[in-house]
Amino acid sequence: MIQALIVDDELMQVQGLVRHIGWEKLGYHRPLTAQSAEEALSLLAAHKVDVLITDVLMPGMTGIELLAKCRSDFQSLQSLQTVMISGYDEFEFVQEAIHLGAKAYVLKPVKTEELETKLAVFRDSIEKKNRIEEETNNLREKVTDSYEVLQERFVKDLIEGWIHSDDLLESWRRLLELPLGEWQPALFLFSYDQLLLSGPYDAKERIMLSEGLLNCVKLGLSEFSGTYIGKTGADEVVVILLNVSPHDRVRLAKQLTFIQDVLREQFNASVTVGISRECSCWEEIPLLYKEVRHMLAGARLSGYGQILYFDHIEMNEYHDFRLREEYIPEIVKLLDSGESGKSGESGKAAAYFDHAFEMLLAKQPVSFSYIQAFGMVLISELARKLKRTKDTDAEMNILVWQKLIDCTGAEEVRRAVLDYLAQYTQLKQKEQTVQQHNLIQKVACYLEEHLQDNVTVKQLAEQFHLNSSYLSVLFKKEMGRTISDFAQEARMNKAKELLRDPSIKVYEVAEQVGFQTAAYFTFLFKKLNGTTPQEFRDYYY
Incomplete structure (x- = not known):
């Protein structure tokens, strides 16, 4: 009770x-x-x-x-x-x-x-x-009692990069009794191609197909220890092999055709299987997953129901794709986000650029012209984001492009781009500070002009098209006090100004500064100023 x-x-x-x-x-x-x-x-x-x-x-x-x-x-x-x-x-x-x-x-x-x-x-x-x-x-x-649920969650967390520390991995190791020591993981990805269904494709059939794929993969690989299986989508199943011998890898590959045949017979659906490269550490598993998915997307242009192996050619193609479609947009996003004023975000962008640069250097043979082009594309993307002001004109961009053209080695390119990232961060901080200052001044003026309306933070946020929590944080950072404290102070200042005029009654002053009752106005006025409104008027005027 x-x-x-x-x-x-x-x-x-x-x-x-x-x-x-x-x-x-x-x-x-x-x-x-x-x-x-x-x-x-x-x-x-x-x-x-x-x-x-x-x-x-x-x-x-x-x-x-x-x-x-x-x-x-x-x-x-x-x-x-x-x-x-x-x-x-x-x-x-x-x-x-x-x-x-x-x-x-x-x-x-x-x-x-x-x-x-x-x-x-x-x-x-x-x-x-x-x-x-x-x-x-x-x-x-x-969940603790269900090994299959835990295994599927483990696979999903691994490929999505949620297991990001040795301590977290160790907790999974205890929970699932994972193998001790270092792993040399590989990844198999089973993915439905275009479904060859004769009738309409409804929700029930989609569930059956999804569960059918998962069950068929589990059954086909049931004799292999050290395999962890999880569903990553309605049409996709991932198998992670933490440690597998070359002999077992060959045996396992033979089961792939069996799984494809069963799914074609049972569900009239073709499945493409992607097999990753081997790697030396578990931290690379999210990358393996991305590499294989990219490989499958490209290979489907030439047909369905394939068994594909990720090789060095595929790796170079994926690295090019990643630099173009992932790294440059992510660096721009980190530097251009609402959090760019924080040194942590610019630091992440620099680290992300360093990682991308190392990928370029890892390609064989190393193409210096490609490295120069990568730096110029990144700087071009950032230059488009800056507003043209006396601090940020075209001259700065022309200078860095000329600097890149004059570079004779990869490390010179790296330093030139990192210097530009630091300048960009400073300029964005100034730009953001000015925007925030102007915005909060508008909010403060709006509050002072609408004291009688008792405007809430939510209403303010809607008026200025902002998230209410974000507005509250910005306001306190700019004004040194909360929105409610500012509004209360503005009401008291306006009330003192009105009390100078003896023709305005105290209850009228309360109404004009947004109080519904004179009693609460009197209570709050005395609490903040040490006197009642009438005593304030009598003493000072």
């Missing part, structure tokens, strides 16, 4: 809620009670509480401050369901509580039916959350 805590300095209010709410019928234990926020904190530390019902205004610590304390001091209370009880004139206080995570509020005098409705909603939400946690735990146990 669910545990609630009622906090109110009025004993009659507490007793009334305990007595008149049908707690047991709603699925709740008899509620805990406290007559101060300080007493409530002691109970929260000692008991598991699911629902907090608290008055807004109490002597000492308010209900809002209590909720803020729960969020900051109790990790276990981050999802605490909270109802705020308030008088009509205290609605602005409730708005602040909602910002802190309160889920509901009720007005005094409290109506039993209204509070019971909210408690029932909370109960359903808590029960759903508990069921999800239970199902997640059950799933975790099932």
